[in-house]
Every structure is written in C-alpha cells, then in structure tokens.
Amino acid sequence: MKRKIAIATAIERLNETLIEKINNKYTCEIVLYRGYLIEHAFDIVILSSRLDGEEDLETTFLELIKQGKRIIFLTTSDNEEEKRLCIKYGVFDIIFDSLKPSDIIHLIENPKSVKEMSHVIETLREKPDDNNESKTNSLKVEIVDESINQPKSEPTKKNIVHKINKLTKKNSLLDVDSNELNGKENNTLDKMNLYKEGKKEPKEDIERPVVTIIKDKIIGTLVIAVTGSMQRIGTTHTCISIASYLKSLNQSVGVVEMHESDNFSILRNAYEDVIEKEKGFLLNGFHFYSYEDSINFFEILHNDFNYIVLDMGDFKTCNKTEFLRANIRIVVSGVKDWEIPNLDQYLKEKDLKNKSKYYFTFSNKELFKFVKYNLSGLECYMAPFTPDPFTVDENEVFSSMLKDVIPTNTMKKKKRLFNIWKGGIGK
Structure with a gap:
C-alpha cells in the first residue's frame, strides 16, 4: 500500500511541485489547515509554521507525534524557537532556508539521524532559551526551481481540471469530467437547474433599509x-x-x-x-x-x-x-x-x-x-x-x-490594531 503524505507547507508553488513529482509513488494530499492534519490519517507530514489553524505549532507537533506521524519540518536556520520545538519532540527531519523539492523527496526515503542533527542540538545547548516572541508563520524561504530552464506551458482548462482531479474527489460538488455540478442523489442540486437556469428578475427585498x-x-x-x-x-x-x-x-x-x-x-x-x-x-x-x-x-x-x-x-x-x-x-x-x-x-x-x-x-x-x-x-x-x-x-x-x-471619494488608508493581550492570552 502506498504511504500517505500530507503536503502542508502553505507555500503554493512548493505544494504544486511536490504533488507533480511524487503523486505517482505516494498517495498525496495538499492540506490547508492544521486541524485537518490531526483529524486524518497520514504516514508523513511535510509541514511549515506558515500553515494556518487554530492549534498552535507545539500542539500540532504533540498531536502528530502521539499518532505516530512522521514530520518533515521546513524552517529557517535563524529560527531558534522552531528548532528547539523540533528537538523537543524528536523531529530531526528539518530542512532549512533554500528549499529544493528534490531535498524533500530525498528526505522522505532517507530520514535524518540524531548524529546528522548533532550540530543543531549542540548549538541550541550553547544558546539560552530567551523566550523571545514567537516567530510562527515567519518562514521566509527561497524555493529553488530545478526546472527553471524548461519551458512552462500556459495553463489551460484541461490542465486545471487534471490538477484538481488529483486534489478533489469526484463525490464533491464539482464533477471534474463535465465541469458541472455532480447530480448524485441526496447530495447535490440538479445541475441543469443550477447552471442552465435563465436569469430571472429579482424579487423585491423584504423591508430593505433605505440607503x-x-x-x-x-x-x-x-x-x-x-x-x-x-x-x-x-x-x-x-x-x-x-x-x-x-x-x-x-x-x-x-x-x-x-x-x-x-x-x-x-x-x-x-x-x-x-x-x-x-x-x-x-x-x-x-x-x-x-x-x-x-x-x-x-x-x-x-x-x-x-x-x-x-x-x-x-x-x-x-x-x-x-x-x-x-x-x-x-x-x-x-x-x-x-x-x-x-x-x-x-x-x-x-x-x-x-x-x-x-x-x-x-x-x-x-x-x-x-x-x-x-x-x-x-x-x-x-x-x-x-x-x-x-x-x-x-x-x-x-x-x-x-x-x-462604497463612495467614490473615500481614501484608502491601512490601519492595524496593535495586539496587546490581557493576562498572557495570545502570547
């Protein structure tokens, strides 16, 4: 049986490249938030802190390790907090900074040993944990395109359908063969009603506010x-x-x-x-x-x-x-x-x-x-x-x-709420 791999990097270009290179050998799925990783069965999780979710990174690590899932973690060489977290939970399959899909693929088959990560462990031992502000979601990486000299074809509707077919099961709303709504009983609408219904004059809204x-x-x-x-x-x-x-x-x-x-x-x-x-x-x-x-x-x-x-x-x-x-x-x-x-x-x-x-x-x-x-x-x-x-x-x-x-004379100004939390919540 093929091993099941979750590609959970939140780096779109890297996700797509990995899917194209390893989908034939493994059962792959692009995951878009942390909770899904915890709730579903995977053998290997390719993860970065950029992945969104309600669970913090340490909780995600703990739950994945408890379930016996192997983690390949992507981070930066200067992110001490994330390195400490990896070592704490015995995650030694770490890739730093510039990412080559081939390096990740190699790591899937060749896990790193404690000996290979000994220099990271020794470096962390020499540096005190100063509890600096979390760098979660701060991953900044250069994805090395190993096919940079190969011409890229323009995306077509056929290509899009082919890629979505890899990521989406056919029991969903979208039928990738017909590009229309699936017509399965008790699950979806009749596609003729949804997609070929002529435009009708909208009915008057109920007690609509006068604006x-x-x-x-x-x-x-x-x-x-x-x-x-x-x-x-x-x-x-x-x-x-x-x-x-x-x-x-x-x-x-x-x-x-x-x-x-x-x-x-x-x-x-x-x-x-x-x-x-x-x-x-x-x-x-x-x-x-x-x-x-x-x-x-x-x-x-x-x-x-x-x-x-x-x-x-x-x-x-x-x-x-x-x-x-x-x-x-x-x-x-x-x-x-x-x-x-x-x-x-x-x-x-x-x-x-x-x-x-x-x-x-x-x-x-x-x-x-x-x-x-x-x-x-x-x-x-x-x-x-x-x-x-x-x-x-x-x-x-x-x-x-x-x-x-929106009135046409409005001036667009960016404004951010500074995050000062009470009593340690959200730190």
Missing part, C-alpha cells in the same frame, strides 16, 4: 450580512475583516453578532484597548455588539452608522428574515470535498443564489479558478491569507466586492 449611495457619500445605513455555508468556516473573521476595511475608508461601522456565540465576548475580554459602551463595546475604531448584549437590531439601525455588518453564523440556523433584509449578502464557503455539499444547500435558495456574493476561504488560486468556473454567473471571491482580521490587507478583494456601495 442612497451618491458619488461622495452614503445616506442612511447600509447593512451587510455575512453567513457561512457551515459552522466554523470563517464568518466572524470575514465580518471583522470587512469592518476593518470600511473603517480604513473613514466610515462608521457597527458589527453585530446575530447568532448564539461567545466570539465577540472573547474579543471583549482579550484586548486591553476595549472601550465599554452602555450597549456593546468599541475596538479598533468600530462598534461591536455581542450576542450576550441582547440588543434589538432596529435600535442599532438608528445609531447613524454608515455600515452595519451582521455576523449571521451558519446559514442553516441563521435569522433568515434579517439576512433577506440586508443590502449586501455574503456567503462564506470552503472548497474542500466535505465543505462543498454545504454550499449546495444554500444554492437551493433560488431567490438568494444570484443575489449573493460568494467568499471562499482556505483556497489556492488554482482551486478557486476551478470553483469559479463551475459557478459561472455567480459573484465569487477568493479570501487571501489574513491571520489577523484587524489588518487591512484585503483592499483589493473587498474594494471589488463592495464597489457598488
């Missing part, structure tokens, strides 16, 4: 509702990112938690520069209303915000009435096999399907291109990698997504 967008300003309060195709797909992160972007345009923004959750309460207790208000709290220049505040949404509409962003949670359980009332509706989804069928359920809402924007998290460019091709006619966007939602580095995505509701 006027003119060239230099917005009159009234515009409501943006964000829902997820499933739980824990990133709706809260997306709401804060959108609010941060709008705040950078000098707009007043309120963010409302419209589902039972403690995410906003955790935020309230985590940051030192929170300003408590009679209702809700201020953080990073905009106003949060947590679910536990029990605020009437219509009260918030009278607070003279330019924009209100609603965190609706999972669409299956969200307040669909308020979602329908919103001026802008955003659906957050993933692209993995087990995530796509959940988006399927939303697409059955024919009145909403063509009047929503679709925001795909944890995707690379190639997967997104394929998904967007199959969702032809729907407004799709790929979420960039942004671990900190208070950092305004999604300007290009959100400026395109919200272009019809």
Whole structure:
C-alpha cells in the first residue's frame, strides 16, 4: 500500500511541485489547515509554521507525534524557537532556508539521524532559551526551481481540471469530467437547474433599509450580512475583516453578532484597548455588539452608522428574515470535498443564489479558478491569507466586492490594531 503524505507547507508553488513529482509513488494530499492534519490519517507530514489553524505549532507537533506521524519540518536556520520545538519532540527531519523539492523527496526515503542533527542540538545547548516572541508563520524561504530552464506551458482548462482531479474527489460538488455540478442523489442540486437556469428578475427585498449611495457619500445605513455555508468556516473573521476595511475608508461601522456565540465576548475580554459602551463595546475604531448584549437590531439601525455588518453564523440556523433584509449578502464557503455539499444547500435558495456574493476561504488560486468556473454567473471571491482580521490587507478583494456601495471619494488608508493581550492570552 502506498504511504500517505500530507503536503502542508502553505507555500503554493512548493505544494504544486511536490504533488507533480511524487503523486505517482505516494498517495498525496495538499492540506490547508492544521486541524485537518490531526483529524486524518497520514504516514508523513511535510509541514511549515506558515500553515494556518487554530492549534498552535507545539500542539500540532504533540498531536502528530502521539499518532505516530512522521514530520518533515521546513524552517529557517535563524529560527531558534522552531528548532528547539523540533528537538523537543524528536523531529530531526528539518530542512532549512533554500528549499529544493528534490531535498524533500530525498528526505522522505532517507530520514535524518540524531548524529546528522548533532550540530543543531549542540548549538541550541550553547544558546539560552530567551523566550523571545514567537516567530510562527515567519518562514521566509527561497524555493529553488530545478526546472527553471524548461519551458512552462500556459495553463489551460484541461490542465486545471487534471490538477484538481488529483486534489478533489469526484463525490464533491464539482464533477471534474463535465465541469458541472455532480447530480448524485441526496447530495447535490440538479445541475441543469443550477447552471442552465435563465436569469430571472429579482424579487423585491423584504423591508430593505433605505440607503442612497451618491458619488461622495452614503445616506442612511447600509447593512451587510455575512453567513457561512457551515459552522466554523470563517464568518466572524470575514465580518471583522470587512469592518476593518470600511473603517480604513473613514466610515462608521457597527458589527453585530446575530447568532448564539461567545466570539465577540472573547474579543471583549482579550484586548486591553476595549472601550465599554452602555450597549456593546468599541475596538479598533468600530462598534461591536455581542450576542450576550441582547440588543434589538432596529435600535442599532438608528445609531447613524454608515455600515452595519451582521455576523449571521451558519446559514442553516441563521435569522433568515434579517439576512433577506440586508443590502449586501455574503456567503462564506470552503472548497474542500466535505465543505462543498454545504454550499449546495444554500444554492437551493433560488431567490438568494444570484443575489449573493460568494467568499471562499482556505483556497489556492488554482482551486478557486476551478470553483469559479463551475459557478459561472455567480459573484465569487477568493479570501487571501489574513491571520489577523484587524489588518487591512484585503483592499483589493473587498474594494471589488463592495464597489457598488462604497463612495467614490473615500481614501484608502491601512490601519492595524496593535495586539496587546490581557493576562498572557495570545502570547
């Protein structure tokens, strides 16, 4: 039986090169977040700290080692913390700095011995552990292209389908042979209804807030509702990112938690520069209303915000009435096999399907291109990698997504919330 290898570097070019070189010999899968590594069976994990996930790097190491998974770790030669972590958990298959795919492939078959890593161990023993700030996700590497002189063919639709076929099982929403929705029972929509349905005149929204967008300003309060195709797909992160972007345009923004959750309460207790208000709290220049505040949404509409962003949670359980009332509706989804069928359920809402924007998290460019091709006619966007939602580095995505509701005279300024945590949380 082929050994199963997880390629979890979060370095797109390296991931693709490894898949092309070793997929015939091993069963390979590109992994986009840490939790998936822990929950699924792999023999070998090719890992870097750039991989996203709720688990910290040490927890990831511990869980993988407990399960008997072998780790090949990519880091930089000056990252003492990550080297110490590797030695602590007996991970000696480390590759530093400039990465050659051939070196990684060689290491798969030829694990390093303690003797080969003795110089690293001795160096760490001579240096005290000064507990400096973590360098997690700071990996900066040069990927050496060993085929630099070989001409690269232009990507074609056929090539894209071929590559996606390696990464995506055929029981997902997307049928890689027909480039259409799979028509399997109890799993997906009828593809004729989804892809060949003619455009219909949209129905009038229910009690839509009255908002006027003119060239230099917005009159009234515009409501943006964000829902997820499933739980824990990133709706809260997306709401804060959108609010941060709008705040950078000098707009007043309120963010409302419209589902039972403690995410906003955790935020309230985590940051030192929170300003408590009679209702809700201020953080990073905009106003949060947590679910536990029990605020009437219509009260918030009278607070003279330019924009209100609603965190609706999972669409299956969200307040669909308020979602329908919103001026802008955003659906957050993933692209993995087990995530796509959940988006399927939303697409059955024919009145909403063509009047929503679709925001795909944890995707690379190639997967997104394929998904967007199959969702032809729907407004799709790929979420960039942004671990900190208070950092305004999604300007290009959100400026395109919200272009019809942003005054044209707004000045785009980047602003980052400095992360000062209480009591050691997040250190």
